[in-house]
């Protein structure tokens with residue numbers, strides 16, 4: 149069995165769990181935040197910096213690598229870990245979501261999705277089998293099923309029809325994966341859909357449990373729905389996912405989203421916010437976000453965050469980062485990205501520590517109070 153997941157603590161006052169996910173390449177302490185490395189790079193950081201951050205697993209994306217350089221190039225160079233010099237774990241998304249958010253002119257059929265590359269317009273086709281072939285060729289440790297993420301908003305009927313297609317595709321993913329993957333090293337996660345409708349979420353889960361997966365993701369959220377719908381849907385479905393398997397909430401979220409979703413039973417997260425916001429000049433701090441392009445920081449010699457221990461906060465000032473941002477210097481992205489990921493990974497470490505100490509309930513309360521005061 150390639151993937152081991154052990155729950156060491158179940159929080160007495162919430163659905164949160166402290167656990168450990170073990171692949172053949174790294175031990176992943178959970179709850180975990182996974183930096184997004186879409187095209188085989190976590191933008192602006194070296195792999196050495198990711199190791200300095202103690203990141204144990206990063207993401208890459210089937211859609212982007214399928215388009216460029218193509219899975220055959222990476223496979224023939226020994227797979228994605230060797231290609232990008234990353235010996236720890238990699239999770240790859242299946243590409244369905246990107247086809248809908250990036251691809252041009254796509255047509256969905258039972259077979260799969262035909263679309264044009266957003267890079268050069270060439271006609272391409274992704275299906276459950278092609279997505280599995282790509283992720284298997286990349287050598288990804290955790291492979292995501294090829295699903296359809298319905299747009300938001302969508303009618304109950306549209307969401308039902310979509311989840312039924314996702315279920316048929318999930319069955320095809322399982323079959324192809326089991327016939328072609330290196331199951332000693334690679335695992336397949338199913339993705340629960342169903343929009344914000346509890347009855348459809350239960351229906352989607354029922355179908356996936358019948359197929360059986362090494363882990364279960366909650367898809368179809370963080371697509372524009374109101375926060376309360378995301379939290380309520382997560383609160384409904386996360387505790388219903390198998391307790392002995394990892395639970396992954398895709399595309400989430402802000403620091404507050406991470407705390408609230410851990411409390412609702414989620415183990416794994418990914419989000420582009422810490423990396424994308426950094427490149428746009430927004431950094432996260434314990435008292436909220438700072439937009440370094442704001443003139444108030446031009447002569448502010450404080451660190452980004454006085455409570456942060458990262459090398460950026462120990463050495464550089466807001467004024468310096470503000471200057472680099474305004475000047476469009478590459479170093480601005482490097483330093484802001486490193487700090488933002490440190491902020492996210494440090495938050496997850498504090499969450500894990502609170503769970504170990506049986507103090508997560510108090511952690512959530514204090515986090516919410518601080519959140520309110522910073523929003524005032």
Ligand SMILES: CNc1nc2cc3c(=O)[nH]c(N)nc3c(CC[C@H]3O[C@@H](OC)[C@H](OC)[C@@H]3OC)c2[nH]1
Pocket residue numbers: 184185186207208209240241242243244245292293295296297339366367368369370371398399400418419420
């Ligand atoms: C932002 N909100 C959000 N809701 C999402 C919902 C879904 C979903 O239902 N199915 C699938 N398959 N993917 C989803 C994704 C994409 C995450 C990927 O998108 C890439 O980040 C943009 C990254 O690729 C490295 C990541 O890899 C897992 C979502 N993202």
